[in-house]
Amino acid sequence: MTEKMTAPKKFFNLVLSEGILLIILGMLIIILPQITTFALAILLSVGLILIGIYKFINSIMLRHAIQNPWLSMIIALIMIAGGLYLTVNPFFNVFVLTLTIGIYFILEGINSISIAISQKDFVNYWWLALVGALVQFVLAFIIIFGLPYTALWTIGILIGVNMLFSGLTLISLYMGTKEIEKNME
Numbered sequence: 618m619t620e621k622m623t624a625p626k627k628f629f630n631l632v633l634s635e636g637i638l639l640i641i642l643g644m645l646i647i648i649l650p651q652i653t654t655f656a657l658a659i660l661l662s663v664g665l666i667l668i669g670i671y672k673f674i675n676s677i678m679l680r681h682a683i684q685n686p687w688l689s690m691i692i693a694l695i696m697i698a699g700g701l702y703l704t705v706n707p708f709f710n711v712f713v714l715t716l717t718i719g720i721y722f723i724l725e726g727i728n729s730i731s732i733a734i735s736q737k738d739f740v741n742y743w744w745l746a747l748v749g750a751l752v753q754f755v756l757a758f759i760i761i762f763g764l765p766y767t768a769l770w771t772i773g774i775l776i777g778v779n780m781l782f783s784g785l786t787l788i789s790l791y792m793g794t795k796e797i798e799k800n801m802e
Contacts, residue, residue, distance in 0.1 A: 625794075629790075629791050630791075632787050632790055632791050632794075633787070633791040636783075636784045636785070636787030636788035636791060637784065639780045639781070639787065640780075640781055640784035640788070641784075642777075642780050642784075643777045643778065643779070643780030643781030643783070643784055645777075646773055646774075646776055646780060647773075647774060647777035647778065647781065648777075649773070650769075650771075650772070650773025650774045650777060651769050651770060651773060652773070653772065653777065654711055654768070654769060654770065654771070654772040654773040655707055657772055657773075657776070658703070658710040658711045658714060658772075659704060659707055661703070661710070661714070662700050662703040662704040662707070662710055663700065663704065664700075665696055665697075665699055665700030665703065666696075666700035666701060666704070667700075668696060668700075669693045669694070669695075669696030669697035669698075669699075669700055670693070670697060672689065672692065672693035672696060673690055673693035673694065673697070675689075676689035676690045677690070708765075708768070711768045711769070711772070712764065712765055712768045714768075714772055715760060715767055715768040715771045715772060716760075716761065716768075718771060718772065718775070719757045719760035719761035719764075720757070720761075722753045722754070722756045722757035722760065723753070723754065723757045725750075726749075726751075726753035726754045726757065727750075729746045729747070729749045729750035729753060730746070730747060730750045733745075733747045733750070
């Protein structure tokens, strides 16, 4: 094998490894969605605290350069307080995140309907967007009307499914390189 082929082969072997890792992690997350959901909620809370601290310090350091440094400091303190509250009350944090996901699905459903209607005269299978909208509305209904119980698993399941399909995508990319490799030889 030539030196020219070694670098791409190593790269695609890493792609395969990453794909396998993502599939394993995705399956674990799907099996244990509550752990992922609460871990993400805590991570977001800590992130909010850290961003608030940074914003507060930055406001003090730039107090002469910005017009209303006290307003920036108040916003930073609210971010810190909100992050602390969400860290101490992770179930509320998860509840709000899950509700946000439900609202997101409603908005995406509305968007899919508007796309379907606007493309009706140009696209043969415009009605598939209506089917997609229906699925989005059903998901939103399950998530929102299942609260607070759906808050325990929604985020974890969505992240797990995303990782699983990302891993499958990388593995299919790797499998496609076998054909390229044969053509290069």
